[in-house]
Amino acid sequence: MTFVTSRHILDTVIHKAAQPPWGTYHEQRGLGLSRNTAHAIAALVEGLSKDSFGRVIEPNEQIAEKTPPLDHEDGMVYGLCRLLSGMDSRFHVWCVTFDHDFIDHAKTFERAHCIRVVPPGEFVSHHQKQMVAAMRSASRALGMTS
Template sequence: MMEGHRHLVVFDVNVYLDAAFLTGAPFSWESFDAIAASSAQAPVPHPRGDYDSLRAIATCQSGTFAGLETVEVFTNDHIEDMVHSKAQHPLVPAPGSDLKGLGWNRSDADALLEGFVWEVGNRSSGGCVPTDVPDGNPPLDHEDGMVYGACKYLAGEDPLATVYCVTRDRAFLEAAELGKLSGHTRVLHPAQFVGLVRAARANLGVRRMRPGGPASQ
């Protein structure tokens, strides 16, 4: 892709919750960065999928995809509300309930939203899209459709950008693999996204080493 190309990323709710589960409450960037550093050399995919979620988010912190290509992380109100809500759901669902989450208190859930989810967007020059209109449901359920709707909005705002939805939801990934969703967005597992970014950065490094290659950024 040409230099200056935009890569716009929407992380599903489960990706943020995976990272939060690993860091523990209250969320801290020190814990996040330490886990990212310690798992940086681990294979892709990681033996534990939640580590791939954390690594996928970590690849976006700089706002640089590869070279002059940018990566920007976006949410919508639905994603933010669900992360905040599910962080407070119990680790073990109550009898007759399917509500399962991190078991955090309200204060820690607030800090997770404001200090992590919002900050990921800020660091990458992304943000929160100003609409909550679902797309792709069915076959997606309402929650996944709301996530995919954020992707559709971004694709419409910049048709030249590449939009990604990064999720560990099997039904979401399967719907995309079977071609049941509109093609405005690449739906990837966190491990696939990590591998994609690493390959782009490695390829850039190889090209820079060649005579006449692009200058170092």
């Protein structure tokens, strides 16, 4: 599995990690971490991308898409997904989010068949099933029984 992110997402991670945890609205609340810790989290995400043979998409490579119905932030994420899905027809693009409005809107988009916008639990469950199936197949190929 290759992990790709964008500079916009990394900047958002830093902002939300360092943003104070209090605020009138949900969008105004972050984790309240130090700037150094916030940057370390973004560096971890960037490192995961590079270690998995992915990369960081820079701002000049993408635009916000589907705004409206998506807001600018979700539009930037979806724009990255569309960019990736157009690079190679063999790519399976997953966008993992807790944002149920984003998930619902994405089901109506023209590339819904090649860009899967899902909650974290569905992503993990799908890949766990794939791993179990692969292990069973390998066991059968090696003549092992389960």
